[in-house]
Amino acid sequence: MKTQSDRAREVLLDAAEELFARNGIDAVSNRRIVEHAGAANHSAIAYHFGGRDGLLRALVARHQSEMIERRRELMAGLSTEPNIHELVTCRLRPLIELLDSLPRPSWRAQFMSQMAAVPSAVEIAKEVIGDAGVPDELRFINCGVNGIPAGVLRGRAYLLGSMVVGVCADQEAKMNDDANKGSWEQVGRFLIDAASGMLGAPVTDPDGAVRYPNVPLI
Structure with a gap:
């Protein structure tokens, strides 16, 4: 059973994958990803993935x-x-x-x-x-x-x-x-x-x- 943290992580991954796909890797900021995911905490990527590289690693491993x-x-x-x-x-x-x-x-x-x-x-x-x-x-x-x-x-x-x-x-x-x-x-x-x-x-x-x-x- 997924926890609230697991669900928040998945929403961020979904948002990042879409924005990266549509705009390119370097054209999308972490802040934009968080906002697209509907999260209020602008440090959510650092919290869930440790930073930008961690987010990309999680997306590749998906x-x-x-x-x-x-x-x-x-x-x-x-x-x-x-x-x-x-x-x-x-x-x-x-x-x-x-x-x-x-x-x-x-x-x-x-x-x-x-x-x-x-x-x-x-x-x-x-x-x-x-x-x-x-x-x-x-x-x-x-x-x-x-x-x-x-x-x-x-x-x-x-x-x-x-x-x-x-x-x-x-x-x-x-x-x-x-x-x-x-x-x-x-x-x-x-x-x-x-x-x-x-x-x-x-x-x-x-x-x-x-x-x-x-x-x-x-």
Whole structure:
């Protein structure tokens, strides 16, 4: 059973996620978040989260336990020698199912997109998520893609992270505006197919990979 403090914390998280999603991480002050949440105490973020970074960490960590558990369930159903598509499905489907479960309007994907645009926020995401809850078999760098250099896979993982977050943010915004009649199921199938194809695509220049670290938001 949630306490009054738990409920106040959730209201602040909801308010922050929406404002960050709509305006950007650096454009929203703590005071504005508190006011949007309807709280009277302007030090509520410091009280509940220890400060701005603590708030961002809590937002990134939100829903992670559910996705980790769902990922384990999907992995339990894999064959002894799963293909790339099956492994990518285990990695991405929990995110798609989460986004589909949120009430409308929702702000999760758009928040993640804003996080990815701010270097300091990306560092916080790395601290919170990293590879926690993602077994070696499901890390994009280890997706069982034979013959593809590690540097190329690492570059493709970076592109995939940006692609997934960007597409999901765009879809969420359209759904909020009732401008897109598609479903998260359709979006998920498209992204999983695209990610699987990109990981296993032919390599024409082993040394020409994009050299960026993966943004750990998926």
